Amino acid sequence: MEPGRVVELHLFLTLAFLGDISQALDSASDFSYLGSSFSLEPSGGENSMEVLLRYRVLSSSPCPAASKGLCGVLNCTSPSQQGAQGSSPSPGWCQAQGEVVARTDRSSTLQLSSSGCCWSQSVAPRLQFVLPMRVELGVRSDTGSPNSPPQAALLPPVRLPRNCATSFSLGVSDREGDVVRCRYGQRAQAECTLCSRQAFLQLDEELCMLWYTGGAAQGSYAVELIVEDYPRAAVTLTHTQGTRTIPPYSSTGAPLSSTPLHFTVTVERESSECTLGLARPGFTEPTPANGETVSVLPYDEVAFTISAVSSDMVSDIVVLGPPGLVLSKLWEGQRAGVRVVSANVSWTGTSRKDPRSRPICFSASTKRFQSEPRCIWIAQQRTTEPPPGTVLQCLEERMKLFLPRTALPQIGESDLQLIDPACNITGNSTHFLLDIPLTGCGTRIQEEDSYLVLVNVVSSRVSSQAPGAVITRIPSLRFPLACRFKAGGQVTGEVSVPQGPKDEAFGKFTFDIKFRRELPAAVGAARVGDVDKMDTPFELDPSKPLYLQVNASCNITGVELVVESCWTSETKNTTRSGDSSFIDQGCMATGGKVQLVLDELNEKIYQINLTSLIPARIVPEVYIHCSVKLCMAMSGETRCPSLCPSRSSSESSSRSSLLRQSLESSLFTVSAGPIRLGINSTITDTVHPLSYSPLSSSSSVPSSSAEVPNRVGIAVGVVLGAVVLLIVGLLLIKTFLGIRNRRKLGHYRLQE
Numbered sequence: 001m002e003p004g005r006v007v008e009l010h011l012f013l014t015l016a017f018l019g020d021i022s023q024a025l026d027s028a029s030d031f032s033y034l035g036s037s038f039s040l041e042p043s044g045g046e047n048s049m050e051v052l053l054r055y056r057v058l059s060s061s062p063c064p065a066a067s068k069g070l071c072g073v074l075n076c077t078s079p080s081q082q083g084a085q086g087s088s089p090s091p092g093w094c095q096a097q098g099e100v101v102a103r104t105d106r107s108s109t110l111q112l113s114s115s116g117c118c119w120s121q122s123v124a125p126r127l128q129f130v131l132p133m134r135v136e137l138g139v140r141s142d143t144g145s146p147n148s149p150p151q152a153a154l155l156p157p158v159r160l161p162r163n164c165a166t167s168f169s170l171g172v173s174d175r176e177g178d179v180v181r182c183r184y185g186q187r188a189q190a191e192c193t194l195c196s197r198q199a200f201l202q203l204d205e206e207l208c209m210l211w212y213t214g215g216a217a218q219g220s221y222a223v224e225l226i227v228e229d230y231p232r233a234a235v236t237l238t239h240t241q242g243t244r245t246i247p248p249y250s251s252t253g254a255p256l257s258s259t260p261l262h263f264t265v266t267v268e269r270e271s272s273e274c275t276l277g278l279a280r281p282g283f284t285e286p287t288p289a290n291g292e293t294v295s296v297l298p299y300d301e302v303a304f305t306i307s308a309v310s311s312d313m314v315s316d317i318v319v320l321g322p323p324g325l326v327l328s329k330l331w332e333g334q335r336a337g338v339r340v341v342s343a344n345v346s347w348t349g350t351s352r353k354d355p356r357s358r359p360i361c362f363s364a365s366t367k368r369f370q371s372e373p374r375c376i377w378i379a380q381q382r383t384t385e386p387p388p389g390t391v392l393q394c395l396e397e398r399m400k401l402f403l404p405r406t407a408l409p410q411i412g413e414s415d416l417q418l419i420d421p422a423c424n425i426t427g428n429s430t431h432f433l434l435d436i437p438l439t440g441c442g443t444r445i446q447e448e449d450s451y452l453v454l455v456n457v458v459s460s461r462v463s464s465q466a467p468g469a470v471i472t473r474i475p476s477l478r479f480p481l482a483c484r485f486k487a488g489g490q491v492t493g494e495v496s497v498p499q500g501p502k503d504e505a506f507g508k509f510t511f512d513i514k515f516r517r518e519l520p521a522a523v524g525a526a527r528v529g530d531v532d533k534m535d536t537p538f539e540l541d542p543s544k545p546l547y548l549q550v551n552a553s554c555n556i557t558g559v560e561l562v563v564e565s566c567w568t569s570e571t572k573n574t575t576r577s578g579d580s581s582f583i584d585q586g587c588m589a590t591g592g593k594v595q596l597v598l599d600e601l602n603e604k605i606y607q608i609n610l611t612s613l614i615p616a617r618i619v620p621e622v623y624i625h626c627s628v629k630l631c632m633a634m635s636g637e638t639r640c641p642s643l644c645p646s647r648s649s650s651e652s653s654s655r656s657s658l659l660r661q662s663l664e665s666s667l668f669t670v671s672a673g674p675i676r677l678g679i680n681s682t683i684t685d686t687v688h689p690l691s692y693s694p695l696s697s698s699s700s701v702p703s704s705s706a707e708v709p710n711r712v713g714i715a716v717g718v719v720l721g722a723v724v725l726l727i728v729g730l731l732l733i734k735t736f737l738g739i740r741n742r743r744k745l746g747h748y749r750l751q752e
Contacts, residue, residue, distance in 0.1 A: 138237030586643025
């Protein structure tokens with residue numbers, strides 16, 4: 001089999017829709033379609049690959065049976081689960097979600113194609129819909145995990161007043177931090193059936209936002225989009241048939257993945273007021289911000305409140321989310337004399353088999369109008385196996401955990417607690433000992449499939465502080481314990497140890513980057529000044545080396561700065577291209593381009609031969625970007641292991657083992673520039689967070705600062721020098737003319 005082979009799975013064999021799109025399908029799968037979104041999860045064995053296709057779908061009322069609708073179209077593995085319902089737009093709608101397991105070998109590309117009948121009568125009567133998906137398979141070189149396509153949330157049916165220009169985010173996410181783009185489906189590629197681009201609906205492909213410009217005729221309109229992702233830097237995909245390298249993002253390059261996103265926009269009657277919070281409902285605190293990410297571990301509980309205000313009575317709050325989501329009844333309150341209507345939302349995760357990202361989307365409505373739609377993401381952290389020597393016993397009345405002390409160096413029993421902090425944790429010289437009753441110490445009981453699961457959580461102890469006292473933070477540790485009991489006596493235990501990123505463990509931290517023409521005499525020397533833009537050029541003598549200094553400031557001791565990658569670009573855009581990297585995965589470029597001259601915990605200084613990276617005759621100026629993070633050694637070592645893999649397989653294996661015992665933060669990008677090959681000038685820098693999967697978009701973005709020499713003095717000196725030269729020139733001219741005049745005068749006098 002060739003490495004470039006494409007595997008096509010036609011989940012529903014009705015691709016003849018291109019010939020007669022009005023042809024009716026099997027009535028068992030007919031339903032009134034309003035839109036859908038998808039995610040793909042790899043979950044197979046060693047010799048074969050199972051892909052788990054998860055779908056979310058909206059249908060017009062009456063709702064199809066659990067085994068019909070999109071479940072019938074896709075031949076789903078188990079009946080779909082019913083979710084939220086709503087009454088507007090008429091005749092109402094309902095949500096369903098489920099999954100399909102497809103088996104294929106580990107070839108290079110997977111293509112799924114399905115179609116069904118039909119779009120809702122309010123959109124396009126008896127017109128089929130088509131669902132194309134294409135995913136590059138294989139394990140990624142940058143993450144070490146199988147590639148997965150971007151995810152798109154399923155919005156509630158969008159309703160807009162006819163006269164109110166509005167924009168809203170489409171709610172897309174990519175766990176690998178790839179570049180995500182949204183575009184309209186193309187008829188030539190069999191990506192749509194309506195294939196209509198309404199003039200009043202403008203799509204921002206880069207931001208994945210839709211703009212309604214106003215003035216449309218009342219009615220419902222279908223939007224058929226394709227969501228694609230592209231790597232920020234070249235990535236190699238490895239599968240059983242070989243490898244394949246995907247180049248970094250470009251406007252003409254091929255994407256890693258393409259997935260469909262369908263929804264409807266209903267234009268309703270005009271509103272006397274377009275501002276959100278008046279006639280149209282608007283969200284207020286403590287409602288989560290759009291795009292916010294909540295990081296969870298297996299069996300974690302997620303809870304938040306949605307609050308909305310309007311001059312009319314808010315009568316409904318609709319929430320679309322994963323199975324098991326609980327929405328409370330509406331309740332009212334007052335804030336500054338304004339009536340606020342709220343609802344509480346809660347959801348409890350299950351085992352580590354959950355997908356790592358789940359969207360929750362919501363909107364608020366009055367009898368006449370709807371708020372903007374918002375979406376947040378529940379991102380499940382990666383977990384790793386517990387340290388060697390960890391034992392969890394699931395007994396009839398209690399669970400017992402034996403945890404090696406080497407897993408938590410410099411932490412004692414008094415630093416840890418269970419859900420109920422009153423329960424004590426004991427230990428001996430080698431292990432922490434946790435004796436947890438199944439009906440005490442805060443142990444929770446929940447159901448998962450046919451199992452009864454009892455869950456408790458080991459975490460850092462929260463100490464009480466006097467009012468106004470400064471709160472000091474120790475590393476934030478948290479991992480759940482679960483005993484799963486099944487009818488018939490089968491018992492299993494599970495300890496889920498978080499495998500970064502866990503930014504909360506590092507307290508308050510910042511990164512910055514600056515350039516130097518000379519190696520600083522003292523590490524951490526004070527700066528001349530700070531600026532907050534990236535527009536002032538830094539000019540460098542081409543014969544001199546450039547010193548790149550990267551710093552991290554953290555209020556937790558023992559934390560190390562890790563510079564993962566550094567690269568150049570001709571603009572402020574942080575996208576990597578070609579061979580622009582001079583540090584990659586911790587490895588420095590060869591050939592004398594870069595050398596590490598200072599390696600401290602919180603500071604790294606690199607000597608760079610800039611002319612080998614940017615020939616001045618080709619590139620006039622460049623910016624430098626570095627991907628950085630924090631690391632905390634959890635294995636008793638004083639330093640985290642180097643990212644750059646060792647040539648020795650035994651050392652590489654040892655490094656991998658150490659990495660599993662290290663805690664790492666999210667990845668951030670620090671940038672500075674531009675640099676020009678010239679003479680003395682200045683430097684400025686800024687910090688941009690990477691779009692990761694990150695896991696907590698609510699975290700503050702690290703600040704930055706830079707060294708700025710005084711350009712005013714240089715400018716004044718240049719001007720004064722020019723004035724002096726002008727005066728000297730004038731004096732010389734005057735002197736020369738005077739000599740000539742004197743000679744002429746003498747000549748005349750001699751003639752007399």
